[in-house]
Amino acid sequence: MRRAVIATPNTAPLLPKLAGIVGPKNVVTDAADMQPHLVEWRGLYQGRAQCVVKPGSTAEVAAVLKLATETGTPVVAQGGNTGAVGGQTPDDSGRAIILSLQRLNRIREVDAAGSVLVAEAGVTLQQVQAAAAGVDRLFPLSLASEGSCTIGGTLATNAGGTAVVVYGNMRDLTFGIEVVLADGRVWNGLSKLRKDNTGYDLRNLFIGSEGTLGVITAASLRLFPRPCAQATAFVAVPDPEAALALLSRAQGEAGGQVTTFELICRLGLDMVLAHVPGTRDPLGEVSPWYVLLEIGGRDEAALGAGLEAMLAAAFEAGEATDAAIATSLAQRQLLWKIREDLPLAQGGEGGSIKHDISVPVSSIPAFMAEATAMLAARFPGCRPCPFGHMGDGNLHFNVSQPVGMDKRTFLALYGEMNLAVYEVVARYGGSIAAEHGVGQMKRDVLPRFKDPVAMDLMRMLKSGLDPLGILNPGKVL
Amino acid sequence: MRRAVIATPNTAPLLPKLAGIVGPKNVVTDAADMQPHLVEWRGLYQGRAQCVVKPGSTAEVAAVLKLATETGTPVVAQGGNTGAVGGQTPDDSGRAIILSLQRLNRIREVDAAGSVLVAEAGVTLQQVQAAAAGVDRLFPLSLASEGSCTIGGTLATNAGGTAVVVYGNMRDLTFGIEVVLADGRVWNGLSKLRKDNTGYDLRNLFIGSEGTLGVITAASLRLFPRPCAQATAFVAVPDPEAALALLSRAQGEAGGQVTTFELICRLGLDMVLAHVPGTRDPLGEVSPWYVLLEIGGRDEAALGAGLEAMLAAAFEAGEATDAAIATSLAQRQLLWKIREDLPLAQGGEGGSIKHDISVPVSSIPAFMAEATAMLAARFPGCRPCPFGHMGDGNLHFNVSQPVGMDKRTFLALYGEMNLAVYEVVARYGGSIAAEHGVGQMKRDVLPRFKDPVAMDLMRMLKSGLDPLGILNPGKVL
Numbered sequence: 010m011r012r013a014v015i016a017t018p019n020t021a022p023l024l025p026k027l028a029g030i031v032g033p034k035n036v037v038t039d040a041a042d043m044q045p046h047l048v049e050w051r052g053l054y055q056g057r058a059q060c061v062v063k064p065g066s067t068a069e070v071a072a073v074l075k076l077a078t079e080t081g082t083p084v085v086a087q088g089g090n091t092g093a094v095g096g097q098t099p100d101d102s103g104r105a106i107i108l109s110l111q112r113l114n115r116i117r118e119v120d121a122a123g124s125v126l127v128a129e130a131g132v133t134l135q136q137v138q139a140a141a142a143g144v145d146r147l148f149p150l151s152l153a154s155e156g157s158c159t160i161g162g163t164l165a166t167n168a169g170g171t172a173v174v175v176y177g178n179m180r181d182l183t184f185g186i187e188v189v190l191a192d193g194r195v196w197n198g199l200s201k202l203r204k205d206n207t208g209y210d211l212r213n214l215f216i217g218s219e220g221t222l223g224v225i226t227a228a229s230l231r232l233f234p235r236p237c238a239q240a241t242a243f244v245a246v247p248d249p250e251a252a253l254a255l256l257s258r259a260q261g262e263a264g265g266q267v268t269t270f271e272l273i274c275r276l277g278l279d280m281v282l283a284h285v286p287g288t289r290d291p292l293g294e295v296s297p298w299y300v301l302l303e304i305g306g307r308d309e310a311a312l313g314a315g316l317e318a319m320l321a322a323a324f325e326a327g328e329a330t331d332a333a334i335a336t337s338l339a340q341r342q343l344l345w346k347i348r349e350d351l352p353l354a355q356g357g358e359g360g361s362i363k364h365d366i367s368v369p370v371s372s373i374p375a376f377m378a379e380a381t382a383m384l385a386a387r388f389p390g391c392r393p394c395p396f397g398h399m400g401d402g403n404l405h406f407n408v409s410q411p412v413g414m415d416k417r418t419f420l421a422l423y424g425e426m427n428l429a430v431y432e433v434v435a436r437y438g439g440s441i442a443a444e445h446g447v448g449q450m451k452r453d454v455l456p457r458f459k460d461p462v463a464m465d466l467m468r469m470l471k472s473g474l475d476p477l478g479i480l481n482p483g484k485v486l
Numbered sequence: 487m488r489r490a491v492i493a494t495p496n497t498a499p500l501l502p503k504l505a506g507i508v509g510p511k512n513v514v515t516d517a518a519d520m521q522p523h524l525v526e527w528r529g530l531y532q533g534r535a536q537c538v539v540k541p542g543s544t545a546e547v548a549a550v551l552k553l554a555t556e557t558g559t560p561v562v563a564q565g566g567n568t569g570a571v572g573g574q575t576p577d578d579s580g581r582a583i584i585l586s587l588q589r590l591n592r593i594r595e596v597d598a599a600g601s602v603l604v605a606e607a608g609v610t611l612q613q614v615q616a617a618a619a620g621v622d623r624l625f626p627l628s629l630a631s632e633g634s635c636t637i638g639g640t641l642a643t644n645a646g647g648t649a650v651v652v653y654g655n656m657r658d659l660t661f662g663i664e665v666v667l668a669d670g671r672v673w674n675g676l677s678k679l680r681k682d683n684t685g686y687d688l689r690n691l692f693i694g695s696e697g698t699l700g701v702i703t704a705a706s707l708r709l710f711p712r713p714c715a716q717a718t719a720f721v722a723v724p725d726p727e728a729a730l731a732l733l734s735r736a737q738g739e740a741g742g743q744v745t746t747f748e749l750i751c752r753l754g755l756d757m758v759l760a761h762v763p764g765t766r767d768p769l770g771e772v773s774p775w776y777v778l779l780e781i782g783g784r785d786e787a788a789l790g791a792g793l794e795a796m797l798a799a800a801f802e803a804g805e806a807t808d809a810a811i812a813t814s815l816a817q818r819q820l821l822w823k824i825r826e827d828l829p830l831a832q833g834g835e836g837g838s839i840k841h842d843i844s845v846p847v848s849s850i851p852a853f854m855a856e857a858t859a860m861l862a863a864r865f866p867g868c869r870p871c872p873f874g875h876m877g878d879g880n881l882h883f884n885v886s887q888p889v890g891m892d893k894r895t896f897l898a899l900y901g902e903m904n905l906a907v908y909e910v911v912a913r914y915g916g917s918i919a920a921e922h923g924v925g926q927m928k929r930d931v932l933p934r935f936k937d938p939v940a941m942d943l944m945r946m947l948k949s950g951l952d953p954l955g956i957l958n959p960g961k962v963l
Contacts, residue, residue, distance in 0.1 A: 120846070120848055122730060122734060122847070122848035123846045123847045123848030123849070124847070125846065125848075166683065167683050167687075169681055169683075173680070173681065177658075178681060180687070181654075181658065190939070194939050194942075195939065196937060196939040196940055196943065197937050197939070198937065198940060200915065200917075201846040201915060202844050202845070202846060202879060202915070202916065202917050202920070203650070203844065203847065203878040203879050203880070204646055204650065204655060204844045204875075204878045204879065204880045204917065204920040204921050205844060205917035205919070205920060206643065206644050206646075206694055206917070206919045206920060206921055206922065206923045206924070207917050207918060207919045207924060207928075207932060207935075207936055208694075208924060208932065208936065208940070208941075208944050208962055208963075209691065209694065209695050209699070209943075209944050209947055209962075210644075210657070210690040210691060210693065210694055210695075211940055211943050211944070213687040213690035213691070214686065214687060214690070214691060216687065217683055217685075217686065217687055218686055218687075222686070234737050234738040235738075253599060257599060260711050261711040261712075261784070262784060307738070307739060311788070367679050367680065367681045367682060368679070369597070369600045369602065369678040369679060370599070370600045370601070370680065371597055371599035371600030371602075372600070398681075401680040401681045402679060402680050402681065403680070403681045438677065438678060438679070439679065440677075440679050440681065440682035440683070440684050441684060442682070442683045442684045443679070443681040443682060443683060444681050444683055445683065446683045447683070447684060447685060451684075455684060455685065458684075459684055459685065460673060460674050460675065462667070462671050462672065462673040462674070463673055463675065463685070463688055464685075465671075466673065466686075466688050466951075467685050467686050467688070469950045469951070470686055470947075470950070473946045473947070473950045474943075474946070485685055485686075486685075
């Protein structure tokens with residue numbers, strides 16, 4: 010008996026056709042030039058591809074997808090390649106083409122009076138922030154990778170970040186999108202409307218679908234008045250319960266909008282102090298927990314007074330034990346540095362197993378107690394280092410390796426510990442993918458924690474919108 | 487050749503089966519008892535049905551839908567029967583059953599610390615507002631029909647109202663929903679999470695789908711801190727451009743959140759003064775336009791001072807010519823009465839042709855100028871009386887009949903005038919159904935104004951989720 014020979018698909022005809030659409034120099038096949046697109050930024054995921062295609066317009070994206078449908082070619086859309094779950098990395102079959110949207114980099118319109126900005130998928134988040142600031146408006150999404158992540162990627166993953174507590178996720182910041190479907194048809198949904206009830210909500214179907222239902226090529230984004238004044242405090246709190254009470258108090262009484270409410274554990278602060286040059290403990294005494302709190306508004310003096318009065322009441326109530334209020338931009342940046350460099354500092358302590366999870370805000374204290382006790386019992390010596398966006402119930406419940414353990418030995422526990430933590434998350438009605446998405450990292454574990462009817466609905470949507478399964482195959486589902 | 491005889495489906499077995507599910511007294515077939523469910527509140531739509539079924543639990547809704555799928559029975563979900571586009575009224579075939587959700591009337595949970603409330607579909611909006619207020623929280627959706635409209639209906643139509651400018655539509659106020667699918671499966675999506683990126687956004691697919699994709703049986707709703715203080719002003723503005731500038735100024739500088747920004751034309755005020763007892767002109771001099779402006783916050787004195795300073799600057803800039811600031815709750819209610827009774831007052835002037843439209847906020851002045859000129863040219867003597875939610879770009883661009891014209895003669899122009907106005911709306915990238923939905927009223931006109939790819943996507947979703955077409959047939963699509 011002879012074994013069947015599986016023929017490698019003849020891709021020769023595809024590349025010239027792609028070159029005919031986007032121009033030869035925008036079809037990258039050189040191994041060295043392709044490499045940055047094939048490997049995920051942390052090196053966690055690595056794939057192969059026929060080429061990287063760089064269309065320069067929506068029409069070119071449409072032609073590429075039409076061709077992909079005709080030839081059954083998998084398409085992996087890619088923005089700034091900053092995703093955290095491997096959604097932007099092809100599999101290792103080598104069949105896919107990477108559709109880089111970085112040349113779609115125009116800001117098409119800035120409408121200050123209407124508080125709308127229309128940007129193409131390849132514009133970076135920072136460029137959008139700057140364009141908004143240029144007309145005295147705020148685009149509030151803020152992420153560690155904002156200098157390189159793109160609008161297309163933030164939409165594909167419904168990105169979150171540090172300002173969600175008041176402004177919401179990318180979904181909430183988007184009026185409309187332009188989408189190329191799997192077969193190359195273009196849905197022009199670039200609405201600038203705050204209210205539109207003419208049928209089903211197509212916009213939110215594509216936002217957060219990680220390139221598996223269509224390719225977002227542009228978006229009309231919502232701008233806000235700029236909070237000209239900020240009051241920032243680093244607050245010592247005795248426990249997560251107190252942090253929760255402080256959150257409620259701040260949202261009710263701070264005399265402005267709570268734009269940041271980040272929880273930080275003492276271990277996290279210790280790691281920052283140990284590994285990040287130029288940092289120091291903002292407070293005199295050691296506290297088990299801290300909150301980075303920022304209030305935004307228009308009047309600096311009023312904000313500052315409101316913050317001080319609110320904190321005084323919090324001290325009275327036992328919700329806070331100490332606080333440092335930034336009195337200069339430099340001090341503010343120092344406080345923010347603690348939060349921003351925390352993931353980096355964690356790297357200095359060896360291996361870290363990460364959990365981007367959320368639970369209902371009011372369940373955070375109970376969840377953390379239960380998850381921490383479970384970890385101590387099942388993974389002796391491991392060091393939970395939870396921090397993150399407590400205001401949205403979203404914690405980066407990361408776990409550093411025991412001191413002295415071999416890093417690889419610890420990281421070998423990755424899947425087992427993830428499952429153990431996710432099981433606690435599920436008991437609190439939480440999410441195992443709060444802001445980074447599913448990608449390939451959580452695809453296989455998702456059905457264990459997601460409602461089976463929801464999984465069925467997702468599969469129905471996938472097969473309806475991408476019947477050939479060419480859009481970012483192997484991601485999400 | 488003989489003509490085929492289409493048999494009337496034998497419905498006799500259906501009613502006992504329904505009675506077996508919900509109990510005999512919850513299957514209403516008496517004509518008089520059914521009548522309130524068969525006629526739309528204004529009498530614009532009237533239909534027929536086999537019965538009104540009143541399930542008392544999600545499980546009963548599921549069993550009814552399973553039976554409907556097995557028997558191919560159309561199902562029209564109905565809440566408070568306050569919809570404005572006939573979405574809640576069956577057609578006149580008599581084949582449908584009306585699925586009244588009013589017995590699903592429990593508030594399942596109020597979580598003040600987590601700012602979440604879980605309510606079943608039949609709970610009225612006012613009951614939710616009251617339950618939130620009972621724990622010192624705000625549920626901000628506010629509508630004229632809030633005493634009788636239900637949570638299920640507000641979700642089905644993605645309801646808006648007067649507080650959207652800061653809090654958003656129903657969609658924005660919902661963490662999660664529980665949905666019964668056409669075949670009776672239940673998706674438990676009652677999340678209480680602010681952030682959840684585990685796959686496609688199913689929640690927003692059902693919200694706003696007007697009962698055509700599934701039946702929403704419960705929702706977890708987002709609560710907010712209560713703005714204990716309000717500052718309310720009735721501001722005379724020279725023209726819509728000035729109103730737009732005032733909006734921008736108020737959102738940037740008012741020292742609080744702009745929770746209401748309603749535009750009112752002089753004709754509208756005149757109608758209220760003529761037809762609503764107990765009203766009076768809040769200002770001494772006549773102005774062509776007015777804005778009802780409300781700012782919310784915590785500190786009454788600070789809010790009032792901020793509002794006065796902002797208005798003083800607006801006078802300087804020519805954006806406002808006069809203003810009355812409410813100094814008591816009674817005065818505030820008097821100002822609100824002008825806005826709330828405006829639709830009623832319009833009824834006193836004879837026939838009125840209504841347009842629930844939106845355009846980008848910054849296009850409102852140009853849109854109104856063009857639409858008004860078009861009406862004067864094509865429908866001489868008609869009296870445009872635009873008012874509404876300028877802060878969201880959503881106007882009730884209603885048109886009263888010429889003085890002295892026969893009401894029916896004027897109302898015979900309904901479809902023609904709608905089309906003429908919608909064509910102007912379309913030129914500004916607007917929506918012909920901003921907050922009331924499509925229902926049966928706008929179903930046939932929708933494809934003329936909606937992107938054809940979007941229409942295709944909607945049909946795909948409909949056939950995927952409701953392959954037999956039993957869910958609210960003839961609505962939206």
